[in-house]
Amino acid sequence: MNYEWDAAGQERKLQMQELEEITREAYDNATLYKERLKRTHDQLIQVKTFEHGQKVLLYQSRFKLMSEKISSKWIGPYEVLAQYPNGAVEIKDYKFGGIFKVNGQRLKAYYGQETEDDPDSLKLQGQEPN
Template identity: 55%
Template structure:
C-alpha cells in the first residue's frame, strides 16, 4: 500500500470514529431527556395548607443510619406557604418557626381510631383451633 493511500484511509477512519462519537453523544442526550420526563411524571406534587400538621425529614440521621430510628421528626404545624415549594413551619414543643423545603415534609396523620380496633383475647383464639 502506498503511504498516501494509507494516510487517506486513516483520515477516513478518524472521521468515522468522530461520527460514531457524535451519534453516541446525541443518543445519550435523548436518553437523559426521556428519563427526566419519566421521572418528573412520577413525582407526586405535595400541597400544604396553613394549620396542617406535617413531619420533617431529619437529614442528619442519613449520615449515621440506625435501623430502627425514624428519620421523620415532628409533628409541626404549617404557618405559611411560600412560592417555589418553601414552607414555614412551627414546632409544637418549642414554638420556634423556621422555613424548610417542601420536599422535606410529608403530611402527618393522627393516630388510629380506637373505635375501629377489635379486641381479641388469647383464650378466644385457642378455642377456635
C-alpha cells in the first residue's frame, strides 16, 4: 500500500502537466496545419477582374437535367454591370433583362459573336439566314 500521499500527489501533478503539454502541442500542430492548408488554397484562387460592359459566361452548377456530356456547363452571355471589392460581380441577363450578383469565380470572359436575329442561333458558313 502507498501511504505517501505527498509523493503520490506530486507524481499525479507531473502526469497532469505532461498531459497538458501534449494537448497544447497537438493544438499548435493543428493550427500550423490549418494555416499551411489555407495558404495553399489561397494560392490556387485566381484573381479575376471584369470591366463594365464586358460579356461573360456563368458556370451553371445547379442544373443537371441533361447528360453532362451533351450540355454545356457555361451559360450566357451576360453583361457585367459592376464588380465589388469582395469578389462579387453584378451581371445582367441579355434575354430577360434580369440583374443579379454572383461570385466572380463562377465567371469567365466571353469572346464569341452573337447574331442580331437570335442570340441562341448559330450561323454555319454558306448557310442563308432564315
